[in-house]
Amino acid sequence: MRWLPRLSMATLIRIGFALAALTVATFTNSVANALPWVLLVLTLDLIATGLLSQVVPTRTRRMQALAVLTVAALASGAAMAYGGIGPKALIVIPAFNVGLHYRPRWVLWITGVGAATGFAIGSLGTGLNEDITSRMLLWTLGAALIGLLGALSRQMEMQAAAASAAVSVDPSLAAEASMLLRRLHELADSLDTGFDAPASAEMALQDLAGRTRSARSAILVGYGDDPAVPLAIRGADRTPWPDPTETGSVLWQAWNEGEPTLSVWDGDYVERSVIAVPMYDETGKRLGVLVADRPAMTPFSEDDLAAAVEVAATHSAHIDLSVVFASLRERAGLEERERLAREMHDGIAQEMVALGFGLDSVRRRARDLDSPIAEDLDGLRKEVSRVLADLRLHIADLRIAVRPDTGLGAMIGSRLQSFGSATGMTTRMHLSETGFRLPAHTEVLIYRLFLQVLTDARHAADTTSMDVRLNVAAPRAELWVSHNGTSQLKRKDFTEHPLRALGAEITVDPYGERGVSVRMRMRARGAAPSATLSHERIPQPS
Structure with a gap:
């Protein structure tokens, strides 16, 4: 009978109470009086059960179900007066259902409504004797007790679920994450190339x-x-x-x-x-x-x-594993850089702006009083503005975003343009890129190399121009950056650069009288010094 809906154990118990009431009516020859009340109360109970059948019932459904169960309690009270001996037990059904889904006070409400209805109808119509009154009181107290036990059971289940969630869920997730990381470590050790x-x-x-x-x-x-x-x-x-x-x-x-x-x-x-x-x-x-x-x-x-x-x-x-692992590692680094940029912007940058406003106020007062320190304050204000502009450029440098629609040339070009606008220097760029892209982490490393030379130009007070040439034909790339200011860069500054681990050659040469030029060449690992695009010697078939 798979077409029947699946009923819970609590619903089956309430149906059992209804059948028990009908059985008692059979022995007392009052089935005709009891059957309509049994069917009415059971139908109302099943309707309320259907309204509460969701995993998390809505507030509206809970109110509707409580109203239906209240009607069931009224019917149970009427059954006490008119249905004979068996239907007096029907008050247990709505009381038990309310106890399983609502707070204990609603159990008392349901049993009180049922008992009041039964005694009111009995006293006005059918008449009450001592025997009937005692039976109605006993079934009312029994229904209240069963309903309160159901409410207590519900409360204990909720506390157990909360304790289980607090104790077992988080540790299980942590254990799963630990297992995955440990497995990744074992895989990296077992693979010939790791995750490279x-x-x-x-x-x-x-x-x-x-x-x-x-x-x-x-x-x-x-x-x-x-x-x-x-x-x-x-x-x-x-x-x-x-x-x-x-x-x-x-x-x-x-x-x-x-x-x-x-x-x-x-x-x-x-x-x-x-x-x-x-x-x-x-x-x-x-x-x-x-x-x-x-x-x-x-x-x-x-x-x-x-x-x-x-x-x-x-x-x-x-x-696929190596590429995904590299992407996760790169994302973690970019998120950390974004966090640092955000903290710098919300912290020291705002304090520098406030300091500038304070200096402006002091400068105005000094000029109004014709103070001799007015010119010194003007110079200090310019220095604060320079430091603040430098800080903003550092924040922009931290926010490196490598996306499919933003290649290495676009990143360097945009940064060079903002640098020229902020400093007033003459900037020139020559760009040549093919449709193929370098790996994202390689683009970030080349961009950081460019920023290193950019910082050197910004700190040199006599820099007036900067030139950049970028040629990308993946996996080959070449970057040449130069400026005419007094440079602090030396060859040893690039000895341990991460690009060297990827096969790049970095040279540092003088440029002009005081300037510097930094050149980076990168080829694919194992590639020949020059491309062999034709005249390959392939053995001919015999």
């Missing part, structure tokens, strides 16, 4: 090289609408293929439609045979593309394409 995304991509290219010959190969990563980021590349120091987001690109079908492709590309010096295989994360979404090419005179075969598909399937999970 470029190293994971290089392993995939090494695996591909062991299965098929190619002149150039790369792993391009990009989730959803994000731009393509070369994680690793072999045979060249820049990405030679067109942007996969462009419709006519040789990589478009693999990037946008998720289909492994074997095609011929004539957009280079010589025609090339190209393999492009999509890579997926654990949810089946595209995370990147594995691409390889060689001269079309020795084209790839279907077996080569199958080998590339197998390599992509084998290394996708590892690369």
Whole structure:
């Protein structure tokens, strides 16, 4: 009988009380009088139960249910007077239901309404004797006791649930987080490359090289609408293929439609045979593309394409894990920088503004009194304004936001423009960027290198101009920053720079009479000093 609704144990107990009342009426030959009252009270009880059946009933539903149960109590009181011996127990049903869902005072209300109705009807119509009165009192007291026990049970359950939530929920969440972090630590120790995304991509290219010959190969990563980021590349120091987001690109079908492709590309010096295989994360979404090419005179075969598909399937999970872990680590760093910027803005910056207002007041009084310190106060006010402008620039430097729609060139250009507006210096910038992006953490490190030279120019009192050149052809990048002021930068300042760990070369040279120029060159790990874009030596088929 699966079509019947599932009833709770409390509801079954109340139905049992109704059946017991009907059974007693059967033994006393008063079924005809008792049955309508039993059905009426039971129907009202089930209606109230339906109104309270939600996990957290609304206030309106609770009020409606209480009204229905009050009507059930009135019917139970009438049943005491008119229904005979059995229906006198019906008052237990609404009292028990109220006790399970409301406070104890409502149990007393229900039993009081039922008893008052029964005694009023009995005294006016049917007449009351000592026997009937004692039975009605006993069932009223019993109903009140059962209802109060139900209310006590409800209160104990709520206290137990609250204690359980306070004691067990938070520790379980902490234990789960601890287990996940410990598992991440174990995985990082067990994996050959840890969570290093470029190293994971290089392993995939090494695996591909062991299965098929190619002149150039790369792993391009990009989730959803994000731009393509070369994680690793072999045979060249820049990405030679067109942007996969462009419709006519040789990589478009693999990037946008998720289909492994074997095609011929004539957009280079010589025609090339190209393999492009999509890579997926654990949810089946595209995370990147594995691409390889060689001269079309020795084209790839279907077996080569199958080998590339197998390599992509084998290394996708590892690369996805490394990229996600790098993203989480970077996000934590950016959130910390944002917190520091917010505290500086709401703290010392506001105090500096208040100090400036105070100095303005003192300056006005000094000028009104023709005081000799008026000029000194004017100079102090200019110095405070300079420090405040410098502080605001530092706050802006902390708020680095690397987004898909804001590349490295846009960040540096915007910062250079605001620097020129704040200082009055002459600034010039030459920018060249391809459609491929550098990894986000690499862009942040290059931007911080630029800010380091910018700070040096800001602290030099005789700086009048600044030049920036940025050339990005991912994974290759080159940044040249110079200014003509007296510099404090030395070669040793960049000896331990994090970009060096990524394969960058940083040089510091004099510029003009007193200035400095800082140049950073970055190539892909393992890339040749110069790009090899044609004339590769691929063994010819015999």
